[in-house]
Amino acid sequence: MDDITRLCRAQTRLTMLQISLLARMAIVFPFLADLAHGELKVYVKAKAPEYFLVIAQQRPHTVYLPGKDSAVGKLVRCIEEPLIKETFQTGKPARGKREWNYGSMIDMFTFGIHDGDKVIGVLNFEVDLDKLSIEGYSHLLDAAVAVLYHARHILNPEQFRPITASDGIIITDAHSRIVFADAAAQRIYRVLGVGSLRGGHLFDRQMTQHVTRETVETERPWQKEITAGGLILIRREIVIREGGNLCMRIVIISDVTETRAKDKEIRIKSAVIQEIHHRVKNNLQAIASLLRIQARRAKTAEVKAALKESVNRILSISVVHEYLSQQGSEDIDVQEVMGHIFDLAARNMTDREFTIRTEFRGPRLILPSKCASSVALVLNELVLNAMEHAFTGRKSGLIGLVVQEDEDHWHLDFYDDGVGLPEDFETRPRHSLGLTIVQTLVEGDLGGTFSIENDERGLGHGAHARLRIPKVQPNPTDEGQG
Numbered sequence: 001m002d003d004i005t006r007l008c009r010a011q012t013r014l015t016m017l018q019i020s021l022l023a024r025m026a027i028v029f030p031f032l033a034d035l036a037h038g039e040l041k042v043y044v045k046a047k048a049p050e051y052f053l054v055i056a057q058q059r060p061h062t063v064y065l066p067g068k069d070s071a072v073g074k075l076v077r078c079i080e081e082p083l084i085k086e087t088f089q090t091g092k093p094a095r096g097k098r099e100w101n102y103g104s105m106i107d108m109f110t111f112g113i114h115d116g117d118k119v120i121g122v123l124n125f126e127v128d129l130d131k132l133s134i135e136g137y138s139h140l141l142d143a144a145v146a147v148l149y150h151a152r153h154i155l156n157p158e159q160f161r162p163i164t165a166s167d168g169i170i171i172t173d174a175h176s177r178i179v180f181a182d183a184a185a186q187r188i189y190r191v192l193g194v195g196s197l198r199g200g201h202l203f204d205r206q207m208t209q210h211v212t213r214e215t216v217e218t219e220r221p222w223q224k225e226i227t228a229g230g231l232i233l234i235r236r237e238i239v240i241r242e243g244g245n246l247c248m249r250i251v252i253i254s255d256v257t258e259t260r261a262k263d264k265e266i267r268i269k270s271a272v273i274q275e276i277h278h279r280v281k282n283n284l285q286a287i288a289s290l291l292r293i294q295a296r297r298a299k300t301a302e303v304k305a306a307l308k309e310s311v312n313r314i315l316s317i318s319v320v321h322e323y324l325s326q327q328g329s330e331d332i333d334v335q336e337v338m339g340h341i342f343d344l345a346a347r348n349m350t351d352r353e354f355t356i357r358t359e360f361r362g363p364r365l366i367l368p369s370k371c372a373s374s375v376a377l378v379l380n381e382l383v384l385n386a387m388e389h390a391f392t393g394r395k396s397g398l399i400g401l402v403v404q405e406d407e408d409h410w411h412l413d414f415y416d417d418g419v420g421l422p423e424d425f426e427t428r429p430r431h432s433l434g435l436t437i438v439q440t441l442v443e444g445d446l447g448g449t450f451s452i453e454n455d456e457r458g459l460g461h462g463a464h465a466r467l468r469i470p471k472v473q474p475n476p477t478d479e480g481q482g
Helices: 002-011 016-036 082-090 137-150 183-191 257-297 301-326 334-349 369-389 433-445
Strands: 039-045 051-058 075-077 094-101 104-115 118-127 168-172 178-181 211-217 220-228 231-242 245-255 331-333 355-361 366-368 396-405 409-416 449-454 463-470
Touching (some): 016 039, 016 051, 016 104, 016 118, 016 137, 082 104, 082 118, 137 231, 178 183, 183 231, 183 245, 331 334, 334 369, 433 463
Antiparallel strands (some): 039 051, 051 075, 094 104, 104 118, 231 245, 396 409, 449 463
C-alpha cells in the first residue's frame, strides 16, 4: 500500500482521495490473484499521456505460473497495451490474449476501477485457461470483480488472506444457491457424503448432516471451525452485498485435519520435554542436597570448599533445566539464567556480611539449549572464581556481564571490580580447576576462545574474562572428519 501511494504521488495526476482508494483496494489484491488463478497487475495513467504506470503486481498461490521480473513502478507505452487502453476509454471489461513466453499465449481479462464516472485504474488478470481447465471459470472472475468493488469499504485484511492450492472454493448466487465449486471443495464434501455441490443450497441439511462440532470465533464472526466426518475444517465466508441486498457468497474451505493433528503431537511432545527438564532439575537438586550434607560432615575446610563448589556447579546446570521446564521454547535467555547463577553464588559462596552487586549491559542474548548448559557452567565458574579471589579483604563487590554480537559471534565480557590478577598470573602454573573447566568448555564444547586479563586501568581495578562464541555451533558428529 505504501508503494502504491508513493508511486501514484510521484508519477501520476491522481488526487489523494483516488490514491487512497487504490491503496485501500490493495488489501484484497493477493486474494483476487488466488481467486482468479492468475497474475494480477494494476495500471494507472502516468503523467506522460503516452504511458501507463504499473502500481501493483501479485502472483497467485493457487496455481503455478512461470516466474517473471516484477513490473511494479515500470512505465509501459500505451500503444503496447491495447486492451488496457480500451478499458480506460470505455470503462468496460475486456478480454484478449498476449504472448506470455516465446510462442506461448495467455488470456487477459481487464476490469476498470472507477471513481464515479472516471476510470482511475485498470486491473488485469493474466490466466492460462488452457492449463487450468476449470469448469465455470467465469464465476471466479465475477467473484473477483465483486470483491474488488466491495474493497471500496473498510475491510478486515485477515478475512481476505491468501487462498492456498489445497483450499476449496464455493460461490453462491443471491439466493445462496451454489453456482461454482472447485475440485478441492468437491473432494472435501465427497468425504462428507455430498455427491454434487453445484445447484444445491449452501445451507441444505445434506451439507451439514455430518457436522458434530461447530465453533465461531468472536473476533472472526465470518469464520468457523467445523468437525465433520473425521475432518477438521476452517470455513471462511465472504458475503457480498450491494445496497443492502445479498449478491453472492464466497466460501473458502480449508482442511486442517493434518495440521491440527501435528499441532496436538507437538504440544504433547513439548509437555513431555518440559516434564523431563523438570525431573532432571529435581534430580540435580537432590544430588546437590546430598553433597551439602556431605559438606557439613567433612572434616577439613578444603573438602568443604570443594563440595560447595560442586554444589554450585550442579545447581548452575539445574537452573538451565528449570528455565526449560517453564518455557515452551528450547531457547534460553542467557541474562535471565545468569541472574539465577548470581543469586546462587551469593547465597552459597559468600559471607553473610558481604554484599555483591550485579549488572548487565547489552542486548538480550538468546541461545539454543544445546550450548546454554555449557555457557551456564562457564559463567558459574567465573562467578565462583571472582567470589574466591577478587574481593579478598572487602565487604562488597561488583560483578557484571556485557553482551555484544557481530555477524558470526557472540562476545561476552564477564568482569568484576576486585583486586585484579597478580602481576605474574600469565607465567605462574595454572592450578585453578575453575579456569581449566572454563577453557575446556569454551574451546572444546562451544568452539570459541577464552581470555582473562586485568582492567585496562591496571592492577586493583578488577579483571575481565572475555568469551568469543561462534553463532554456528560445532556438530559433535563432525569431529574427526576431514
